[in-house]
Amino acid sequence: MIKLNVHEAKTHLSRYLKLITRGETIILCNRNRPIAEIRALPEDHGKRRIGLARGQFTVTGSFFEPLPDEMLDVFSGKA
Secondary structure, three states, X not given: OEEEEXXXXXXXXXXXXXXXXXXXXXXXXXXXXXXXXXXXXXOOOOOOOOOOOOOOOOOOHHHHOOOOHHHHXXXXXXX
């Protein structure tokens, strides 16, 4: 785990991003006080399969009906 102040992180961002992609975690500090943890996101394992929630809910026909005018006014900022 690496501790960095904001200035150092800004100055050498590319260098630290390389370390993060290799699995390193960085604690970002402001005046030596920790404010954030920077780490790599988990790898994307490809596209999700379609139909994973099949049978868990149903969409009724009313879902596809137009919204009432009052509701459309709210969404468009007229209300």
